[in-house]
Amino acid sequence: MTVRRHLSPYERAVWAAGEALPATVAGAVHVEGATTPGRLRDAVAAVRARHPLLGSRVERGGPWRAWFTTEGVPETPLRVEYPVAGRTVARVLEEELQRPFATADGPLARFVVVDGGDSFDLIAVFHHLVADGHSAAVVFRDILRHLAAPGAGGPAVAAPPADGLLPGPRVRPADLAKLSRSLRLPRQAGPPALPPGHAAPLTCRTWTLDRAETTALLDRCRAERTTVHAALCAAFARARRAPGPARIAVAADLRRILAPVPEESVGLYAASFLLPVATGRPHDDLWEGARELRERLHRRLRPEELRPLVAGFRLLPLPDGMITRLLHRSENKGARFDVSLSNFLTSIPDTYGDLRLTAFHGAAHTSLSGAPLVILIGFGGRLFFSVTSTDPDAAGLCERAMTHLNAAVTPARPAGARL
Template sequence: MKRRLLFGERMLLGDGTEPFNAIIPFRLKGDFREEDVRHALYQIQAKHPWLRALITHDEKKVPWFEVPDPIVPIPVRTVVRKGENDWQEESIKEWQTVFKYDQFPLIRFVWIKGEGVSDMLFVFHHCLSDGGSAMAFLDEFLKVLDNPLADIGTENPILGIEDVVPSAILLNRRQRLKAKFIGRVAATAIKYIPVNKKAIDRKNDYFIHWKFDRETSSQLISYCKAMKVTVNTFLSASLLKAFKKVKGPAAFNKVSCPVDIRRFASQIKEDHIFAFGLMITLSSNEKVSFEDNLTLMQEDVERKTSKLNPYMVMMVMESGHDALKNFTRLLKQGRSTNDCMFSNLGRIQIPENYKEFSVETIFSPSVIGPLGNTTTMVTSTYRGEMDFSFMGSEGYLPYTEALAIRDEMIKSIQLKLEYAEVL
């Protein structure tokens, strides 16, 4: 089984010399045998073909996912657990470790092993999977780890754009011409956009993590419901406010928010291994109150989301493979125009208690790569606690400023919730 990488996947893969790795860390209470861990990993590979795929190149140097026979197992690295924050140190190591994708799958596993408690990390190349897919195979891994005989089914994998875009659209002559025209215009424009002579030196990468307890998380959700805005909009507004407070005029007042393509393309199932994403950009109106700004931002979210057309976006991108080099150059060497990427995975629907162990927490994913501004915040909610991962690089956002942004964001949210409670 094999398929050619889509445009977005090729962009994330790059030339293979620079890592673009995502990490899902989680903490389990219990004791585990190595053979059971490896069996669970083998079973999710058996279900998902692309979790066992290598990358090969054809005569035109175009990359393909190709599934070898026999299966090359997911590599496992075991380290002794010394403290609560080992998983953060190991995450940073894994960000910087390139996948040897011609020899091993684009996924690996780190087991930080302790007595009665283990921190575990799924590490995967971002071209392989997004956060939604990762949560699906994490859920399956836990099911099999608890019960080696658990039936997790078999994925019918996406083999190309034709498995995502309905044939009535994909084969429509007018739609095809439109996609090709937009693609050509974009490719020409990208070619002539001025960029720096070399990519920005990102210097040292860093990782900042924190949680809101159940009470604060519940208050935050209640506040958003009362304001008739989503948690994503509220946190985006709070993040922009924090950037403005810390960076002043140097802040861009822009945050990029990924939108799950599964909301629009029913062909992509929850357990499909897939990495294509949509994006909207949000800004705040600094001339109105925070509460009024929330309403305006929510309207903007709904307006922009309603205009998203994943099928046309995919068709346009697939018409532009020859522009990949220029597009990548623009991302790497172009001037940064946004403060941060912010992703909210929402409530993680994975059980807490199993027969053989319990899940103490699932930390929010982290991801870092070479395509421009690395400043990223990811949040998720598990067991009623909202969890935050904030990552970046000194060359884009100094660590001291990132800490100040975190502190300002936490303070402003707490003050807002305290004020709302009084009212």
């Protein structure tokens, strides 16, 4: 499928932001079973043909217009590595997240395989303009399907912009006000972002809850009438060491409100909003806070609240250069949020012929401020976490948050209690 279409107002804003800020998202899967670099290259080419935005570039047509085009875009890169002691998938992710995409040249996706012989790790890296977490799952599924049965892939899938799939009228004057409120909270005192060349190194850390731990967490959340996402927000707010409410950036999957739902499309169908969360006192019940957060998240995820996060950009007809400069200036003043939490459940299969998908982590680098970006993926009865940040305390923040969460799931027995 040949593509040439205008970037929507929302896509143009994300593209312009990516000219000044990091705009890279990635996924990493571990697969039991053998393949070859040649077979993987064929699979990547087939998936690019099925999802053409992966093989696109951005053509600028002046300060207010830009297009996706697949014309003149080179082959999608696939780099092959082999296991080396001490070089983990997290290290590969750190390197790839810091490599910007040349959007004018394309393509806007690339891949790395770490070939272990009887198993392999596959890393997919995307410009956020053409993929989100759900998109990454679709790409991995389609690659593994092609490896299991070459030539069995389906027809090309269009990726219409989210702007055109929103419910309700095209433009509402109130959308701009709601967009501004959703993206802005008062900044708190803190260090500004460090200039290039002086920033701390970007680090990525991954961890996993096994099936028993995942089941215990899900069961407790159901018993407490809340959700994992709300419980995580409460735990991370409690884990902060700074005074005042935590500013949590919550990622939202727009597919919940779009019609028709772009279930098979690979593109940008995600947005985020800021949520202030009280830290609570050490002896406060985490579940009480999580129940209150569940209600607040439920309200913020309603169509009338999510819609302005995309539609509002139609009322911001700024030239792309101005968008780039404004966002760069804002980021250099410091982080807009203390931690970003993305959470999604994927139901893609785990078995593809002789190949078995056993792990799925996500990662992202979308801010100069260095604030931690935490991604949680539910897959195969387990929860896969990652955190990416230049904050030296990011790993400590996650450890404290998980300690709070684990203590709430399995509270200590009273003294003298029988086992």
